[in-house]
Amino acid sequence: MIENLQSVIGIPLCNMDLFKTALTHRSAVNESKHIDKHNERLEFLGDAVLELVVTEFLYKKYPEKPEGVLTSLRSSLVCGENLAKSAKELNLGQFLRISHGEEKFGGREKDSLLANTIESIIGAIFLDTGIENAKTFIHTYIIPYLDEIIETGSFIDAKSFFQQHAQAEFKITPHYKVISAIGPDHEKTFEVAVFVGDTEHGRGTGPSKQSAQQEASKNALDTLKIVWKTLD
Secondary structure, eight states: OOHHHHHTTOOOOOOOHHHHHHHHHHHHHHHHHHHOOOOOHHHHHHHHHOOOOOOOOHHHTTSOOHHHHHHHHHHHSSHHHHHHHHHTTTTTGGOOOOOOOHHHTTTTGGGGHHHHHHHHHHHHHHHOOHHHHHHHHHHHHHGHHHHHHHHHTSSSHHHHHHHHHHHHHTTSEEEEEEEESSSOOOOOOOEEEEEEEEEEEEEEHHHHHHHHHHHHHHHHHHHHHOOOOOOO
């Protein structure tokens, strides 16, 4: 099945053993005596290559934008959620070597595992055929999400923005309260509300408390009709 990976990602592959390692989760090594390498070192390398390529792209695309905006855009492009979307579009889950336990709990569709796999594949491409092919992969499957990121304003740290507004407008720091946490431990959905004093200003949901807080902050800003989706 690994042989089909080349046709899926559209990048020439030479060292198939390297890509087998890139697709091997630590759980598979722990479970099988016949598998002795997992993808965490390649993930480490791929993360660095990804950040370099995205940084270069943003630096050239936005010559007038300040460092803070470029950093926010880069963070959104290389975040786990975005990488997982790319992995799902490529259907990389079908190629993963994972333990039966990970399989049972939906490991082939788990965002964190898929995001790590994208990074390990980038690392493998870099080692196998060089930076240009790694760059091609990143420009093809990750950077195109930039338009959506800018359109939705997801690159903005809404929590920090709302905090600054609340402190300026109400002279008080907002606080967050978890309303509910639904689902098994490995796949919870949190609902969080943001308050200024005793007044609730917005709610949000997400797979972590942090992401739910960001969503609650966005909704609070929208409720208050505060313009915050800007590249400036």
